[in-house]
Amino acid sequence: MANIVQFENVGLRYGTGPETLSDVSFTLAAGAFYFLTGASGAGKTSLLKLLYLARRPTRGVIRLFGEDAVTLPRKRLPGFRRRIGVVFQDFRLVPHLSAYDNIALPLRIAGMPESEIEAPVREMLAWVGLTERGRAKPPTLSGGEQQRIAIARAVIGRPEILVADEPTGNVDPAMAERLLHLFESLNRLGTTIVVATHDFHLINRVGHAQMMRLDNGRISDPTGLLRHPPRRVEE
Amino acid sequence: MALGPSAPARRLLDDNRRTLVMVWIMAIMIFLTVLAAGLGLGTVHAATSLDNELAGRLTVQVVEADTAARDAATAAILDRLEGFPGVKRVEQVPPERLNALLKPWLGEAGLDADLPMPTMIDVDLSDASDAMVARISAIARQASDHAVVDRHATWLSPVRDFLTTLMLLALALIILMLIATGAVVLLAARTGLDTHRDTIEVLHMLGSTDIQVARLFQRRIALETLIGGVIGTLAALALCWFLQMRLALLGSGAISGMVLEPRDWLILAAIPFLFALLAMLAARLSVQRALGRTL
Numbered sequence: 001m002a003n004i005v006q007f008e009n010v011g012l013r014y015g016t017g018p019e020t021l022s023d024v025s026f027t028l029a030a031g032a033f034y035f036l037t038g039a040s041g042a043g044k045t046s047l048l049k050l051l052y053l054a055r056r057p058t059r060g061v062i063r064l065f066g067e068d069a070v071t072l073p074r075k076r077l078p079g080f081r082r083r084i085g086v087v088f089q090d091f092r093l094v095p096h097l098s099a100y101d102n103i104a105l106p107l108r109i110a111g112m113p114e115s116e117i118e119a120p121v122r123e124m125l126a127w128v129g130l131t132e133r134g135r136a137k138p139p140t141l142s143g144g145e146q147q148r149i150a151i152a153r154a155v156i157g158r159p160e161i162l163v164a165d166e167p168t169g170n171v172d173p174a175m176a177e178r179l180l181h182l183f184e185s186l187n188r189l190g191t192t193i194v195v196a197t198h199d200f201h202l203i204n205r206v207g208h209a210q211m212m213r214l215d216n217g218r219i220s221d222p223t224g225l226l227r228h229p230p231r232r233v234e235e
Numbered sequence: 236m237a238l239g240p241s242a243p244a245r246r247l248l249d250d251n252r253r254t255l256v257m258v259w260i261m262a263i264m265i266f267l268t269v270l271a272a273g274l275g276l277g278t279v280h281a282a283t284s285l286d287n288e289l290a291g292r293l294t295v296q297v298v299e300a301d302t303a304a305r306d307a308a309t310a311a312i313l314d315r316l317e318g319f320p321g322v323k324r325v326e327q328v329p330p331e332r333l334n335a336l337l338k339p340w341l342g343e344a345g346l347d348a349d350l351p352m353p354t355m356i357d358v359d360l361s362d363a364s365d366a367m368v369a370r371i372s373a374i375a376r377q378a379s380d381h382a383v384v385d386r387h388a389t390w391l392s393p394v395r396d397f398l399t400t401l402m403l404l405a406l407a408l409i410i411l412m413l414i415a416t417g418a419v420v421l422l423a424a425r426t427g428l429d430t431h432r433d434t435i436e437v438l439h440m441l442g443s444t445d446i447q448v449a450r451l452f453q454r455r456i457a458l459e460t461l462i463g464g465v466i467g468t469l470a471a472l473a474l475c476w477f478l479q480m481r482l483a484l485l486g487s488g489a490i491s492g493m494v495l496e497p498r499d500w501l502i503l504a505a506i507p508f509l510f511a512l513l514a515m516l517a518a519r520l521s522v523q524r525a526l527g528r529t530l
């Protein structure tokens with residue numbers, strides 16, 4: 001499958017306000033690495049929400065894994081969501097569950113037997129450098145630590161698409177680089193990666209990544225800034 | 236699906252204070268339900284034994300102006316029925332008691348020696364079948380054309396009326412308790428959905444199905460109902476047992492029929508489990524319906 005995601009003239013409106021996203025069209029190739037940039041308030045989070053099925057667009061066509069995601073019946077959403085790993089901008093860790101249990105959540109939801117859960121969770125804790133903090137509850141963790149737990153939870157289920165909303169906002173540059181390496185190794189295993197960020201330092205570290213830029217809710221193509229812009233869908 | 240009965244799944248919804256409140260509400264409601272059910276079952280037994288007693292009791296009246304013929308017929312009937320198979324007891328109602336019964340109707344003056352009084356014979360049957368009643372009628376008719384057999388109509392007994400009222404009352408109480416429990420469960424489920432909105436949203440985003448989420452709630456609410464229910468039921472059974480002891484000391488009348496049999500105790504003990512099952516279903520339905528309205 002070449003295109004894992006396809007947006008066509010997608011619009012999104014919150015309530016009766018103006019359109020937050022307008023005429024958004026692009027395709028994402030399976031196995032590629034994408035950055036989504038844009039000023040704060042440009043609509044990055046909104047676009048990602050459409051992508052990870054937290055919202056439905058007010059107009060346009062979205063195809064995910066080759067299927068129409070706009071009219072997807074509610075019953076089929078869980079199956080689709082299990083194929084998408086999400087690092088939320090605000091982490092969304094369950095505060096009364098330990099770091100360990102937060103990371104294990106996707107596996108438990110997917111019905112993996114308890115005996116098969118420990119090894120991958122330990123591995124993920126080590127990967128994000130928090131082996132010692134497995135029993136800690138999120139409120140006792142620093143912002144950076146919470147972010148790493150959120151990333152571990154997003155990738156543990158080996159999703160086909162990983163969506164990360166400013167995943168390095170709360171960590172120091174060294175940790176940011178380490179997390180980026182994590183994304184890259186996941187990408188090498190075949191996962192399509194979409195990272196929203198305005199950290200150009202980060203973007204420049206991934207040579208083969210493609211970039212999309214949002215300006216006021218529209219995909220823009222300002223000259224010179226974009227490397228490898230993703231192919232626009234021609235109407 | 237492994238949001239199963241594991242410890243981590245139970246930890247997903249954490250609110251111990253609410254749990255305690257639920258357990259106590261359920262304990263009180265199921266205490267009252269078991270008590271009402273105990274009263275109902277006891278009353279059913281009392282009514283049944285009273286019905287049996289009344290059904291086995293006949294009165295033969297000989298209404299004849301000629302006192303000599305009347306007394307002869309009465310004696311003949313008494314003679315035939317004494318020792319008749321299926322007849323437990325035959326006894327003529329003493330004339331004084333008959334007078335006492337009639338006095339309110341006829342007044343002092345009416346109780347004239349000349350006034351032809353009927354004789355009455357009380358008959359207790361061990362076999363209260365219609366055939367048996369017919370046989371007694373035939374015997375009485377043989378002795379006198381003017382003999383009438385009265386079967387004590389069960390519905391004439393005011394005690395029986397009272398027992399029926401009690402049974403209906405117990406039934407109404409149980410139905411009210413079921414409705415109230417359902418309402419409490421719906422309320423608890425809805426409050427739970429509110430309290431855990433963020434957690435549920437995360438679960439959904441990670442690919443949880445509505446059924447998985449509903450299961451978290453239904454398991455918890457069923458457990459709370461069961462724990463509260465067992466506490467309430469034990470208290471109610473203890474009270475029922477105490478009342479039984481007191482009844483046994485009274486030992487008379489229709490009330491003595493109010494004993495609970497071993498089967499009744501089992502029915503009462505099953506009530507918390509029934510309620511837990513209902514609570515589980517109500518929680519499941521309400522959570523699934525509420526979730527169905529979200530994306």
Ligand SMILES: Nc1ncnc2c1ncn2[C@@H]1O[C@H](COP(=O)(O)OP(=O)(O)O)[C@@H](O)[C@H]1O
Nearest residue numbers: 014015020038039040041042043044045046047
């Ligand atoms: N839930 C919401 N309801 C109403 N408006 C929203 C909501 N979420 C975002 N917006 C608006 O949409 C615009 C884009 O927001 P967002 O997608 O978060 O941008 P970014 O992630 O690029 O900072 C902002 O103007 C924001 O106020």
Ligand SMILES: [Mg+2]
Nearest residue numbers: 044045089165
């Ligand atoms: Mg954002």
